[in-house]
Amino acid sequence: MFEPHSHSDNHGHHTWNEPSKIEARVRALESLLVEKGVTTHDSIDTLVAAFENDLGPMHGAKVVAKAWTDPAYRKRLAEDGTSAIAELGYRGLQTEHVKALFNSDTDHHVWVCTLCSCFPWTLLGIPPVWFKSAPFRAKVVSHPRSVLKEFGLVLPDNVKVHVWDTSAEQRYLVVPQRPAGTEGMSEEELARLVTRDAMIGVGLALTPAQAGGAS
Amino acid sequence: MTTCPTTTTAIPEMDGALAYPRSNGEPVFAAPWQSRAFGMVVDLHKSGRFPWDEFKERLIQEIRAGRPTDVPTDASEYYYQWVQAFSRLLVETGLLRESEIAAREQEFQNGVRQEVY
Numbered sequence: 624m625f626e627p628h629s630h631s632d633n634h635g636h637h638t639w640n641e642p643s644k645i646e647a648r649v650r651a652l653e654s655l656l657v658e659k660g661v662t663t664h665d666s667i668d669t670l671v672a673a674f675e676n677d678l679g680p681m682h683g684a685k686v687v688a689k690a691w692t693d694p695a696y697r698k699r700l701a702e703d704g705t706s707a708i709a710e711l712g713y714r715g716l717q718t719e720h721v722k723a724l725f726n727s728d729t730d731h732h733v734w735v736c737t738l739c740s741c742f743p744w745t746l747l748g749i750p751p752v753w754f755k756s757a758p759f760r761a762k763v764v765s766h767p768r769s770v771l772k773e774f775g776l777v778l779p780d781n782v783k784v785h786v787w788d789t790s791a792e793q794r795y796l797v798v799p800q801r802p803a804g805t806e807g808m809s810e811e812e813l814a815r816l817v818t819r820d821a822m823i824g825v826g827l828a829l830t831p832a833q834a835g836g837a838s
Numbered sequence: 839m840t841t842c843p844t845t846t847t848a849i850p851e852m853d854g855a856l857a858y859p860r861s862n863g864e865p866v867f868a869a870p871w872q873s874r875a876f877g878m879v880v881d882l883h884k885s886g887r888f889p890w891d892e893f894k895e896r897l898i899q900e901i902r903a904g905r906p907t908d909v910p911t912d913a914s915e916y917y918y919q920w921v922q923a924f925s926r927l928l929v930e931t932g933l934l935r936e937s938e939i940a941a942r943e944q945e946f947q948n949g950v951r952q953e954v955y
Contacts, residue, residue, distance in 0.1 A: 644947065645918055649871040651942035652925065653878060654951070655934055661887065667877035670884075671867075 682713045683746035683796055684817035687828075688810045690723070691801040701725065704796065713746060721746070721794045724787065724824070731778055733771065733824030734787040734795040735763045743794040747819050754823070764788070774825040797824040804831055872917040879924050888931055896923035 656662045686708055690697040700707035704721040721743065724732035736742070737760050753759050763770045767784045771777070778784065787795050799821040805813060808831070816834050820826030867873040883890050900919035928934040945951040 644943075645921060646869075646871045647943045647946035648921055648925065648939070649875050649878075650946045650951075651939055652921075652928065652934070653874055654946075655938060655942055656878060656882070656928075659933075661933060662878060662881045662885070666881050667874060670877040670880050671873045 682708075682711070683743070683819075683822045684814040685810070686711060686713070686723075686746070686796065687798050687817045687822065688813035690798050691805075691813055692810050697798075700798070708746070708796075720792055721796055722787075723796050723798050724785070725798045726800050726824070728800075729782060730785060731771075731782050731824065732785045732787060732795070732797045733763060733767060734789050734797065735760055736789045737761070737764060738788075738790070742789075743796065746794075746796060747822055751819065771825060774820065776826055797822050799824075799826075799828040802828050802830045867917075868914055872914070872920075875917055875921045875924060879920070882933075887933065888927060892931070893923060893927055896926050899923070 653662075653664070653667070657664060686700070689711070690700050696707065696710075699710070700723045704723040707723070708721055724734070726732055736754075742754065759770065764786055767786050768778065771784070789795055799817065801813070802816060805816065816829040816831070818826055818829060821828045867876070879893055882888065883893065897920060900923045901916075904915070904919055925939065929936045929939070942951070
């Protein structure tokens with residue numbers, strides 16, 4: 624497969640869409656490279672996540688970090704999300720009416736756009752592919768816990784899950800809980816713990832250890 | 839106040855015919871194998887196994903060999919070429935042998951091996 628036309632089953636671009644073969648190839652490469660200590664599954668995961676996350680301004684993360692560190696700001700954000708976000712200079716298209724949803728030990732918020740794929744670009748960058756998928760949009764409303772589980776987020780039974788349906792007029796921003804062990808961290812450091820998934824509500828903020836693995 | 843996550847700076851720019859597949863400005867991985875292939879190349883480059891251009895040159899060759907008149911717009915085709923370029927690079931730099939890749943690939947294809955992890 625390396626040298627074009629060196630194998631009878633390889634005709635360059637004619638075989639490109641044969642998924643089982645290409646999948647087998649990629650698995651083979653990954654398993655061999657990991658065995659030889661050239662890479663690790665984790666570091667590949669981290670890079671893929673970084674690429675998928677680096678799709679636009681993560682202003683939302685700074686809003687969350689400020690809410691974690693500044694109680695007065697948190698209060699303003701709770702009362703009037705739009706104005707509190709505008710305070711940081713983030714305004715404009717698609718963030719006109721933003722309501723901040725605060726996660727706690729007893730309540731977890733997740734938002735979705737069931738009608739289309741409204742997304743607060745200026746706060747969260749470009750929407751992830753799954754956000755626009757019809758199955759996700761339907762299932763998060765009917766079976767939020769199992770959707771969250773698919774994202775690797777298992778919440779205790781006593782935590783109530785609230786699903787919010789966003790629209791062109793009303794946007795949401797989930798403020799995840801501040802992770803433990805972050806007491807001494809600056810706002811800027813804290814913002815790096817806030818993922819897009821956490822602000823949609825399909826994930827939690829990263830722990831410092833998790834974020835450290837990503838740098 | 840425009841700090842970016844440190845990881846992202848390591849992901850090299852690709853433009854023109856080499857641009858990552860995007861849909862409406864959004865990078866597209868149509869299947870997990872594509873993101874794994876992407877991650878492996880960037881990871882090995884980051885850890886100093888090869889200069890980015892070594893990979894890039896081979897990707898250009900693959901794209902030219904595959905569809906000389908088309909800019910690849912389909913993510914599967916692009917990442918197919920990506921995997922071909924990467925495979926060649928691994929063999930040519932001595933990181934893997936062609937025979938062991940072929941053998942391992944066969945094991946995944948016939949189900950002898952199923953999990954990468």
